[in-house]
Amino acid sequence: MKKVLLSVxxxxxxxxxxxxxxxxxxxEREVKAIADAIDANPAYTVEIASxxxxxxxxxxxxxxxxxxxxxxxxGSTEVMTLDSGEMLLELQHGPVLTQxxxxxxxxxxxxxxxxxxxxxxxNWSEDQALxxxxxxxxxxxxxxxxxxxxxVNYRSADGDFIVEMSGYRGNGTFGNDAFSYxxxxxxxxxxxxxxxxxxxxxxxxxxxxxxxxxxxxGELLESDIVLSVxxxxxxxxxxxSGFAMTAGSExxxxxxxxxxxxxxxxxxxxxxxGTASNLVMNVSxxxxxxxxxxxxxxxxxxTYGQPQEVMQQQLTALFEQYQQQVLAAKPEFxxxxxxxxxxxxxxxxxxxxxxxxxxxxxxxxTTDFWLQHILAEGAIEAAKPLVKDELRLQLQTVLxxxxxxxxxxxxxxxxxxxxxxxxxxxxxxxxxFIVENEQQYQSAVELKQGSLMLNGKQLPLM
Numbered sequence: 001m002k003k004v005l006l007s008v009x010x011x012x013x014x015x016x017x018x019x020x021x022x023x024x025x026x027x028e029r030e031v032k033a034i035a036d037a038i039d040a041n042p043a044y045t046v047e048i049a050s051x052x053x054x055x056x057x058x059x060x061x062x063x064x065x066x067x068x069x070x071x072x073x074x075g076s077t078e079v080m081t082l083d084s085g086e087m088l089l090e091l092q093h094g095p096v097l098t099q100x101x102x103x104x105x106x107x108x109x110x111x112x113x114x115x116x117x118x119x120x121x122x123n124w125s126e127d128q129a130l131x132x133x134x135x136x137x138x139x140x141x142x143x144x145x146x147x148x149x150x151x152v153n154y155r156s157a158d159g160d161f162i163v164e165m166s167g168y169r170g171n172g173t174f175g176n177d178a179f180s181y182x183x184x185x186x187x188x189x190x191x192x193x194x195x196x197x198x199x200x201x202x203x204x205x206x207x208x209x210x211x212x213x214x215x216x217x218g219e220l221l222e223s224d225i226v227l228s229v230x231x232x233x234x235x236x237x238x239x240x241s242g243f244a245m246t247a248g249s250e251x252x253x254x255x256x257x258x259x260x261x262x263x264x265x266x267x268x269x270x271x272x273x274g275t276a277s278n279l280v281m282n283v284s285x286x287x288x289x290x291x292x293x294x295x296x297x298x299x300x301x302x303t304y305g306q307p308q309e310v311m312q313q314q315l316t317a318l319f320e321q322y323q324q325q326v327l328a329a330k331p332e333f334x335x336x337x338x339x340x341x342x343x344x345x346x347x348x349x350x351x352x353x354x355x356x357x358x359x360x361x362x363x364x365x366t367t368d369f370w371l372q373h374i375l376a377e378g379a380i381e382a383a384k385p386l387v388k389d390e391l392r393l394q395l396q397t398v399l400x401x402x403x404x405x406x407x408x409x410x411x412x413x414x415x416x417x418x419x420x421x422x423x424x425x426x427x428x429x430x431x432x433f434i435v436e437n438e439q440q441y442q443s444a445v446e447l448k449q450g451s452l453m454l455n456g457k458q459l460p461l462m
Contacts (some may be wrong), residue, residue: 021053023093028058032048035062037187040218046122047063048062049063055238057091057099062086062089065082066082067081068082084131085117087113088112089110093107094106100134101144106137107143108135113132114130114131122152123387129150130367131149132148136455146169146170149168151166151167160194161193162191164190166186169229176211177209178210181205181207182204182205186200188200189200194218196234200229202230205225209221209222210222220251220294223248225245228245229243242266243264244264247262257329260284261283262282262284264279264281274344275342275343276341277341277442279340282338283333283336286331288329289325289331296320299318323399332353333353335378337350338351345382349380355375355377356375374447375447379442382440387441432454433455
Protein backbone atom coordinates (compact mmCIF):
# COMPACT_ATOMS: atom_id res chain seq x y z
CA MET A 1 0.00 0.00 0.00
CA LYS A 2 2.85 2.33 0.92
CA LYS A 3 4.51 1.65 -2.46
CA VAL A 4 1.27 2.40 -4.32
CA LEU A 5 0.85 5.63 -2.37
CA LEU A 6 4.43 6.65 -3.08
CA SER A 7 3.92 5.85 -6.78
CA VAL A 8 0.79 8.00 -6.95
CA UNK A 9 2.54 10.84 -5.20
CA UNK A 10 5.50 10.46 -7.54
CA UNK A 11 3.29 10.60 -10.62
CA UNK A 12 1.49 13.67 -9.28
CA UNK A 13 4.75 15.48 -8.55
CA UNK A 14 6.18 14.53 -11.92
CA UNK A 15 3.01 15.75 -13.61
CA UNK A 16 3.15 19.03 -11.72
CA UNK A 17 6.74 19.50 -12.87
CA UNK A 18 6.38 18.35 -16.48
CA UNK A 19 2.92 19.70 -17.32
CA UNK A 20 3.89 23.42 -17.18
CA UNK A 21 6.23 22.93 -20.14
CA UNK A 22 3.46 21.60 -22.40
CA UNK A 23 0.94 24.11 -21.06
CA UNK A 24 3.37 26.94 -21.76
CA UNK A 25 3.93 25.73 -25.33
CA UNK A 26 0.19 25.53 -25.98
CA UNK A 27 -0.38 28.94 -24.37
CA GLU A 28 2.19 30.52 -26.68
CA ARG A 29 0.46 29.02 -29.72
CA GLU A 30 -2.92 30.32 -28.52
CA VAL A 31 -1.58 33.83 -27.83
CA LYS A 32 -0.08 34.02 -31.31
CA ALA A 33 -3.26 32.59 -32.90
CA ILE A 34 -5.39 35.25 -31.19
CA ALA A 35 -2.94 37.97 -32.23
CA ASP A 36 -2.99 36.73 -35.84
CA ALA A 37 -6.81 36.60 -35.88
CA ILE A 38 -7.10 40.19 -34.62
CA ASP A 39 -4.35 41.34 -36.97
CA ALA A 40 -6.24 39.86 -39.93
CA ASN A 41 -8.94 42.52 -39.39
CA PRO A 42 -7.87 45.50 -41.54
CA ALA A 43 -8.89 47.96 -38.82
CA TYR A 44 -6.43 46.47 -36.31
CA THR A 45 -2.73 45.80 -36.13
CA VAL A 46 -1.25 43.55 -33.45
CA GLU A 47 2.48 43.30 -32.92
CA ILE A 48 4.16 40.93 -30.48
CA ALA A 49 7.37 42.79 -29.70
CA SER A 50 8.74 39.99 -27.53
CA UNK A 51 7.67 36.67 -26.00
CA UNK A 52 9.79 34.75 -23.52
CA UNK A 53 8.68 31.34 -22.27
CA UNK A 54 10.21 29.59 -19.29
CA UNK A 55 9.20 26.45 -17.41
CA UNK A 56 6.53 27.82 -15.12
CA UNK A 57 5.73 31.18 -16.67
CA UNK A 58 5.80 33.31 -19.82
CA UNK A 59 6.10 37.01 -20.45
CA UNK A 60 5.30 38.99 -23.59
CA UNK A 61 5.12 42.58 -24.75
CA UNK A 62 2.62 43.52 -27.46
CA UNK A 63 0.87 46.51 -28.96
CA UNK A 64 -2.56 46.90 -30.56
CA UNK A 65 -3.48 49.77 -32.88
CA UNK A 66 -6.70 50.65 -34.66
CA UNK A 67 -7.17 52.75 -37.79
CA UNK A 68 -10.40 54.72 -38.15
CA UNK A 69 -11.26 56.32 -41.54
CA UNK A 70 -12.47 59.88 -40.93
CA UNK A 71 -14.45 61.42 -43.85
CA UNK A 72 -13.49 65.04 -44.50
CA UNK A 73 -15.73 67.92 -45.71
CA UNK A 74 -13.95 67.95 -49.09
CA GLY A 75 -14.85 64.30 -49.70
CA SER A 76 -11.43 62.91 -48.90
CA THR A 77 -10.71 60.45 -46.10
CA GLU A 78 -8.12 60.78 -43.40
CA VAL A 79 -7.08 57.94 -41.12
CA MET A 80 -6.93 58.40 -37.36
CA THR A 81 -4.76 55.84 -35.57
CA LEU A 82 -5.33 54.81 -31.97
CA ASP A 83 -2.81 52.57 -30.25
CA SER A 84 -2.55 50.87 -26.89
CA GLY A 85 1.11 51.55 -26.30
CA GLU A 86 3.16 48.67 -24.93
CA MET A 87 1.09 46.07 -23.06
CA LEU A 88 2.63 43.53 -20.72
CA LEU A 89 1.28 39.97 -20.85
CA GLU A 90 2.25 37.72 -17.93
CA LEU A 91 1.24 34.05 -17.75
CA GLN A 92 1.68 31.31 -15.16
CA HIS A 93 1.56 27.69 -16.34
CA GLY A 94 -0.49 25.20 -14.30
CA PRO A 95 -1.58 22.89 -12.91
CA VAL A 96 -0.65 24.66 -9.65
CA LEU A 97 -1.45 28.38 -9.96
CA THR A 98 -0.34 30.90 -7.36
CA GLN A 99 -0.50 34.15 -9.36
CA UNK A 100 -3.23 36.38 -10.77
CA UNK A 101 -6.14 33.94 -10.27
CA UNK A 102 -4.79 31.11 -8.13
CA UNK A 103 -5.85 27.50 -7.62
CA UNK A 104 -5.66 24.44 -9.81
CA UNK A 105 -5.86 25.05 -13.53
CA UNK A 106 -4.04 25.08 -16.83
CA UNK A 107 -3.16 28.74 -16.96
CA UNK A 108 -3.55 32.13 -15.29
CA UNK A 109 -2.66 35.47 -16.85
CA UNK A 110 -2.66 39.22 -16.56
CA UNK A 111 -2.59 41.72 -19.41
CA UNK A 112 -1.70 45.27 -18.43
CA UNK A 113 -1.70 48.46 -20.51
CA UNK A 114 0.00 51.21 -18.55
CA UNK A 115 2.37 52.90 -21.00
CA UNK A 116 3.41 56.24 -19.50
CA UNK A 117 3.91 57.59 -23.04
CA UNK A 118 0.12 57.71 -23.24
CA UNK A 119 0.06 60.36 -20.53
CA UNK A 120 0.90 63.01 -23.11
CA UNK A 121 -2.73 62.79 -24.29
CA UNK A 122 -4.52 60.84 -21.53
CA ASN A 123 -4.78 61.46 -17.82
CA TRP A 124 -5.41 58.67 -15.28
CA SER A 125 -4.47 57.80 -11.70
CA GLU A 126 -0.81 57.04 -11.00
CA ASP A 127 -1.69 54.05 -8.81
CA GLN A 128 -3.97 52.34 -11.34
CA ALA A 129 -3.29 50.64 -14.68
CA LEU A 130 -4.92 52.26 -17.70
CA UNK A 131 -6.31 48.82 -18.63
CA UNK A 132 -5.96 45.45 -16.95
CA UNK A 133 -7.33 41.99 -17.73
CA UNK A 134 -6.90 39.07 -15.32
CA UNK A 135 -8.06 35.52 -15.90
CA UNK A 136 -7.49 31.81 -15.55
CA UNK A 137 -8.25 28.58 -17.40
CA UNK A 138 -9.48 25.54 -15.50
CA UNK A 139 -8.32 21.97 -15.94
CA UNK A 140 -11.17 21.31 -18.39
CA UNK A 141 -10.14 24.18 -20.69
CA UNK A 142 -12.88 26.65 -19.76
CA UNK A 143 -11.71 30.14 -18.82
CA UNK A 144 -12.98 33.14 -16.88
CA UNK A 145 -11.61 36.67 -16.78
CA UNK A 146 -12.24 40.19 -15.48
CA UNK A 147 -11.14 43.49 -16.98
CA UNK A 148 -11.29 47.14 -16.06
CA UNK A 149 -10.40 50.54 -17.48
CA UNK A 150 -9.12 53.30 -15.22
CA UNK A 151 -11.03 56.54 -14.90
CA VAL A 152 -9.44 58.42 -17.78
CA ASN A 153 -9.67 61.91 -19.30
CA TYR A 154 -8.75 63.11 -22.79
CA ARG A 155 -8.63 66.64 -24.16
CA SER A 156 -7.72 67.52 -27.73
CA ALA A 157 -4.66 69.64 -28.41
CA ASP A 158 -6.81 72.72 -29.06
CA GLY A 159 -8.87 72.02 -25.94
CA ASP A 160 -12.17 72.00 -27.81
CA PHE A 161 -12.99 68.28 -27.56
CA ILE A 162 -13.05 66.14 -24.41
CA VAL A 163 -13.68 62.53 -23.41
CA GLU A 164 -14.07 61.45 -19.79
CA MET A 165 -14.62 57.77 -18.94
CA SER A 166 -15.26 56.40 -15.47
CA GLY A 167 -16.24 53.16 -13.79
CA TYR A 168 -15.75 50.54 -16.51
CA ARG A 169 -15.77 46.90 -15.35
CA GLY A 170 -16.25 43.71 -17.32
CA ASN A 171 -16.09 39.94 -17.04
CA GLY A 172 -16.30 37.04 -19.43
CA THR A 173 -15.91 33.33 -20.09
CA PHE A 174 -14.72 31.28 -23.04
CA GLY A 175 -14.19 27.66 -23.98
CA ASN A 176 -14.07 25.42 -27.01
CA ASP A 177 -17.73 25.83 -27.95
CA ALA A 178 -19.01 29.08 -26.39
CA PHE A 179 -18.00 32.46 -25.00
CA SER A 180 -19.67 35.37 -23.24
CA TYR A 181 -18.85 38.87 -22.01
CA UNK A 182 -20.56 41.51 -19.87
CA UNK A 183 -19.33 45.06 -19.37
CA UNK A 184 -20.74 48.11 -17.63
CA UNK A 185 -19.74 51.74 -17.80
CA UNK A 186 -20.93 54.20 -15.18
CA UNK A 187 -20.31 57.47 -17.02
CA UNK A 188 -19.08 58.66 -20.40
CA UNK A 189 -18.71 62.39 -21.10
CA UNK A 190 -17.89 63.28 -24.70
CA UNK A 191 -18.13 66.21 -27.07
CA UNK A 192 -17.27 69.87 -27.34
CA UNK A 193 -15.68 71.04 -24.11
CA UNK A 194 -18.19 73.87 -23.77
CA UNK A 195 -21.22 71.57 -23.93
CA UNK A 196 -20.41 67.83 -23.85
CA UNK A 197 -22.97 65.04 -23.73
CA UNK A 198 -23.09 62.85 -20.63
CA UNK A 199 -24.12 59.19 -20.96
CA UNK A 200 -24.66 57.07 -17.86
CA UNK A 201 -25.41 53.43 -17.16
CA UNK A 202 -23.96 51.81 -20.30
CA UNK A 203 -24.26 48.01 -20.15
CA UNK A 204 -23.23 45.41 -22.72
CA UNK A 205 -23.84 41.67 -22.68
CA UNK A 206 -22.88 39.28 -25.46
CA UNK A 207 -22.70 35.54 -25.88
CA UNK A 208 -22.09 33.17 -28.79
CA UNK A 209 -21.95 29.49 -29.64
CA UNK A 210 -18.44 28.82 -30.89
CA UNK A 211 -14.85 29.49 -29.91
CA UNK A 212 -13.33 32.91 -29.43
CA UNK A 213 -10.88 32.18 -32.25
CA UNK A 214 -13.79 31.36 -34.59
CA UNK A 215 -15.37 34.73 -33.81
CA UNK A 216 -12.11 36.62 -34.32
CA UNK A 217 -11.61 34.81 -37.62
CA GLY A 218 -14.98 36.06 -38.87
CA GLU A 219 -16.93 32.80 -38.61
CA LEU A 220 -20.70 33.24 -38.54
CA LEU A 221 -21.87 32.15 -35.10
CA GLU A 222 -25.18 32.05 -33.34
CA SER A 223 -25.02 34.94 -30.91
CA ASP A 224 -26.96 37.34 -28.71
CA ILE A 225 -26.13 40.96 -27.83
CA VAL A 226 -27.86 43.29 -25.38
CA LEU A 227 -26.85 46.97 -25.18
CA SER A 228 -28.57 49.37 -22.80
CA VAL A 229 -28.13 53.01 -21.74
CA UNK A 230 -29.79 54.45 -18.64
CA UNK A 231 -29.84 58.05 -19.86
CA UNK A 232 -28.07 60.78 -21.80
CA UNK A 233 -28.07 64.49 -21.08
CA UNK A 234 -26.78 67.62 -22.79
CA UNK A 235 -26.93 71.25 -21.72
CA UNK A 236 -28.46 70.08 -18.47
CA UNK A 237 -31.44 68.50 -20.26
CA UNK A 238 -32.20 64.80 -20.54
CA UNK A 239 -32.27 63.87 -24.24
CA UNK A 240 -32.56 60.08 -23.93
CA SER A 241 -33.54 57.55 -21.28
CA GLY A 242 -34.12 53.83 -21.13
CA PHE A 243 -32.42 52.83 -24.38
CA ALA A 244 -32.20 49.06 -24.99
CA MET A 245 -31.14 47.13 -28.08
CA THR A 246 -31.16 43.35 -28.35
CA ALA A 247 -29.79 41.50 -31.35
CA GLY A 248 -29.68 37.78 -32.01
CA SER A 249 -28.53 35.58 -34.86
CA GLU A 250 -29.51 31.98 -35.52
CA UNK A 251 -28.24 29.47 -38.07
CA UNK A 252 -30.66 27.19 -39.87
CA UNK A 253 -30.46 23.47 -39.10
CA UNK A 254 -28.91 22.97 -42.51
CA UNK A 255 -26.26 25.56 -41.64
CA UNK A 256 -26.53 27.37 -44.98
CA UNK A 257 -28.62 30.41 -43.94
CA UNK A 258 -28.61 32.90 -41.10
CA UNK A 259 -31.47 34.85 -39.50
CA UNK A 260 -30.98 38.04 -37.51
CA UNK A 261 -33.38 39.93 -35.22
CA UNK A 262 -32.70 43.45 -33.94
CA UNK A 263 -35.12 44.94 -31.41
CA UNK A 264 -34.72 48.53 -30.21
CA UNK A 265 -36.70 50.33 -27.51
CA UNK A 266 -36.44 53.81 -25.99
CA UNK A 267 -38.40 54.90 -22.93
CA UNK A 268 -38.10 58.60 -23.76
CA UNK A 269 -36.27 60.80 -26.26
CA UNK A 270 -36.27 64.53 -26.84
CA UNK A 271 -37.33 65.47 -30.40
CA UNK A 272 -37.89 68.88 -32.05
CA UNK A 273 -41.63 68.31 -31.67
CA GLY A 274 -41.38 67.39 -27.96
CA THR A 275 -40.74 64.32 -25.85
CA ALA A 276 -41.32 60.96 -27.52
CA SER A 277 -41.91 57.89 -25.35
CA ASN A 278 -42.33 54.15 -25.71
CA LEU A 279 -40.44 54.10 -29.00
CA VAL A 280 -40.09 50.61 -30.46
CA MET A 281 -38.55 49.28 -33.68
CA ASN A 282 -38.22 45.53 -34.21
CA VAL A 283 -36.50 44.36 -37.38
CA SER A 284 -35.77 40.87 -38.70
CA UNK A 285 -33.68 39.54 -41.59
CA UNK A 286 -34.51 35.92 -42.34
CA UNK A 287 -32.76 33.26 -44.41
CA UNK A 288 -29.64 35.19 -45.38
CA UNK A 289 -27.30 33.02 -47.44
CA UNK A 290 -24.29 32.15 -45.28
CA UNK A 291 -21.77 31.88 -48.10
CA UNK A 292 -22.77 35.31 -49.45
CA UNK A 293 -22.55 36.82 -45.97
CA UNK A 294 -19.02 35.48 -45.49
CA UNK A 295 -18.02 36.78 -48.93
CA UNK A 296 -19.49 40.17 -48.00
CA UNK A 297 -17.43 40.25 -44.79
CA UNK A 298 -14.29 39.48 -46.77
CA UNK A 299 -15.15 42.27 -49.21
CA UNK A 300 -15.61 44.78 -46.39
CA UNK A 301 -12.22 43.77 -44.98
CA UNK A 302 -10.45 43.99 -48.33
CA THR A 303 -11.90 47.44 -49.16
CA TYR A 304 -11.54 48.92 -45.66
CA GLY A 305 -10.40 52.53 -45.86
CA GLN A 306 -10.81 52.72 -49.64
CA PRO A 307 -13.08 55.29 -51.37
CA GLN A 308 -16.80 54.58 -51.11
CA GLU A 309 -17.20 54.19 -54.87
CA VAL A 310 -14.64 51.37 -54.91
CA MET A 311 -16.58 49.40 -52.31
CA GLN A 312 -19.87 50.09 -54.11
CA GLN A 313 -18.52 48.76 -57.41
CA GLN A 314 -17.19 45.59 -55.80
CA LEU A 315 -20.38 45.11 -53.80
CA THR A 316 -22.43 45.31 -57.00
CA ALA A 317 -20.18 42.71 -58.61
CA LEU A 318 -20.45 40.49 -55.53
CA PHE A 319 -24.24 40.56 -55.56
CA GLU A 320 -24.31 39.77 -59.27
CA GLN A 321 -22.14 36.73 -58.54
CA TYR A 322 -24.32 35.46 -55.68
CA GLN A 323 -27.78 36.81 -56.57
CA GLN A 324 -29.23 33.48 -57.76
CA GLN A 325 -27.96 31.70 -54.65
CA VAL A 326 -29.12 34.49 -52.33
CA LEU A 327 -32.65 34.56 -53.77
CA ALA A 328 -32.92 30.76 -53.78
CA ALA A 329 -32.71 30.89 -49.97
CA LYS A 330 -35.93 33.03 -49.96
CA PRO A 331 -34.61 35.95 -47.91
CA GLU A 332 -37.10 38.13 -46.09
CA PHE A 333 -36.92 41.54 -44.43
CA UNK A 334 -39.55 42.60 -41.90
CA UNK A 335 -40.27 45.54 -39.65
CA UNK A 336 -42.47 43.67 -37.23
CA UNK A 337 -43.16 46.71 -35.05
CA UNK A 338 -42.60 50.45 -35.38
CA UNK A 339 -44.45 52.48 -32.78
CA UNK A 340 -44.27 55.31 -30.28
CA UNK A 341 -46.07 58.05 -28.41
CA UNK A 342 -45.51 61.76 -29.11
CA UNK A 343 -47.11 64.82 -27.50
CA UNK A 344 -49.70 65.00 -30.28
CA UNK A 345 -50.52 61.29 -30.39
CA UNK A 346 -49.31 57.80 -31.20
CA UNK A 347 -48.17 56.01 -34.35
CA UNK A 348 -47.58 52.40 -35.38
CA UNK A 349 -46.56 50.53 -38.50
CA UNK A 350 -45.07 47.41 -40.01
CA UNK A 351 -43.56 46.25 -43.30
CA UNK A 352 -42.44 43.07 -45.07
CA UNK A 353 -40.34 42.46 -48.18
CA UNK A 354 -39.55 39.14 -49.86
CA UNK A 355 -39.29 37.68 -53.36
CA UNK A 356 -41.44 35.44 -55.49
CA UNK A 357 -39.85 32.23 -56.77
CA UNK A 358 -37.29 33.02 -59.48
CA UNK A 359 -36.22 30.06 -61.60
CA UNK A 360 -33.46 31.93 -63.43
CA UNK A 361 -32.24 35.50 -63.23
CA UNK A 362 -31.52 36.94 -66.69
CA UNK A 363 -28.02 38.14 -67.54
CA UNK A 364 -29.01 41.80 -67.32
CA UNK A 365 -32.18 41.99 -65.21
CA THR A 366 -34.23 45.12 -65.80
CA THR A 367 -36.04 47.20 -63.24
CA ASP A 368 -39.31 45.75 -64.50
CA PHE A 369 -38.00 42.21 -63.86
CA TRP A 370 -37.35 43.00 -60.20
CA LEU A 371 -40.70 44.76 -59.82
CA GLN A 372 -42.42 41.63 -61.12
CA HIS A 373 -40.74 39.47 -58.45
CA ILE A 374 -40.61 41.68 -55.36
CA LEU A 375 -43.39 41.05 -52.84
CA ALA A 376 -43.78 43.94 -50.43
CA GLU A 377 -46.43 45.25 -48.08
CA GLY A 378 -46.54 47.83 -45.36
CA ALA A 379 -48.92 49.92 -43.32
CA ILE A 380 -48.70 52.86 -40.96
CA GLU A 381 -51.24 54.75 -38.91
CA ALA A 382 -50.90 57.87 -36.78
CA ALA A 383 -53.09 60.20 -34.78
CA LYS A 384 -54.41 63.12 -36.81
CA PRO A 385 -52.91 65.82 -34.54
CA LEU A 386 -49.53 64.05 -34.77
CA VAL A 387 -49.54 63.98 -38.59
CA LYS A 388 -50.48 67.63 -38.77
CA ASP A 389 -47.87 68.62 -36.20
CA GLU A 390 -45.05 66.80 -38.04
CA LEU A 391 -46.17 68.29 -41.36
CA ARG A 392 -46.31 71.72 -39.72
CA LEU A 393 -42.68 71.41 -38.57
CA GLN A 394 -41.54 70.34 -42.04
CA LEU A 395 -43.35 73.16 -43.82
CA GLN A 396 -42.09 75.71 -41.33
CA THR A 397 -38.50 74.62 -41.92
CA VAL A 398 -38.85 74.74 -45.71
CA LEU A 399 -40.67 78.08 -45.81
CA UNK A 400 -38.23 79.65 -43.33
CA UNK A 401 -35.38 78.78 -45.71
CA UNK A 402 -37.28 80.09 -48.72
CA UNK A 403 -38.27 83.34 -46.96
CA UNK A 404 -35.33 84.19 -44.65
CA UNK A 405 -36.61 87.70 -43.95
CA UNK A 406 -39.90 86.46 -42.49
CA UNK A 407 -40.50 86.28 -38.74
CA UNK A 408 -41.38 82.59 -38.28
CA UNK A 409 -43.06 83.36 -34.94
CA UNK A 410 -45.36 86.03 -36.30
CA UNK A 411 -49.12 85.41 -36.40
CA UNK A 412 -49.13 85.99 -40.15
CA UNK A 413 -46.43 83.39 -40.80
CA UNK A 414 -48.05 80.83 -38.49
CA UNK A 415 -51.43 81.39 -40.13
CA UNK A 416 -49.85 80.70 -43.52
CA UNK A 417 -48.34 77.49 -42.16
CA UNK A 418 -51.72 76.32 -40.83
CA UNK A 419 -53.33 77.02 -44.19
CA UNK A 420 -50.59 75.06 -45.99
CA UNK A 421 -51.01 72.11 -43.61
CA UNK A 422 -54.74 71.84 -44.29
CA UNK A 423 -54.19 72.14 -48.04
CA UNK A 424 -51.53 69.40 -48.11
CA UNK A 425 -53.69 67.07 -46.01
CA UNK A 426 -56.64 67.68 -48.34
CA UNK A 427 -54.50 66.86 -51.40
CA UNK A 428 -53.18 63.66 -49.79
CA UNK A 429 -56.72 62.55 -48.99
CA UNK A 430 -58.04 63.42 -52.44
CA UNK A 431 -55.24 61.56 -54.23
CA UNK A 432 -55.57 58.55 -51.96
CA PHE A 433 -52.12 58.75 -50.38
CA ILE A 434 -53.80 58.55 -46.96
CA VAL A 435 -57.22 57.59 -45.65
CA GLU A 436 -58.85 58.75 -42.43
CA ASN A 437 -61.05 57.54 -39.67
CA GLU A 438 -62.27 59.52 -36.67
CA GLN A 439 -58.94 59.54 -34.84
CA GLN A 440 -56.19 58.61 -37.33
CA TYR A 441 -54.73 58.90 -40.77
CA GLN A 442 -53.72 55.58 -42.29
CA SER A 443 -51.83 54.35 -45.31
CA ALA A 444 -51.27 50.82 -46.64
CA VAL A 445 -49.17 49.79 -49.63
CA GLU A 446 -48.74 46.47 -51.44
CA LEU A 447 -46.44 45.52 -54.33
CA LYS A 448 -47.18 42.19 -55.99
CA GLN A 449 -46.43 40.89 -59.51
CA GLY A 450 -45.48 44.38 -60.66
CA SER A 451 -48.73 45.92 -59.43
CA LEU A 452 -48.65 48.66 -56.79
CA MET A 453 -51.71 49.09 -54.59
CA LEU A 454 -52.00 52.13 -52.32
CA ASN A 455 -54.92 52.03 -49.92
CA GLY A 456 -56.74 49.63 -52.23
CA LYS A 457 -56.19 51.67 -55.41
CA GLN A 458 -53.80 50.62 -58.17
CA LEU A 459 -51.05 53.08 -59.08
CA PRO A 460 -48.75 53.04 -62.12
CA LEU A 461 -45.14 52.13 -61.36
CA MET A 462 -43.44 53.45 -64.49
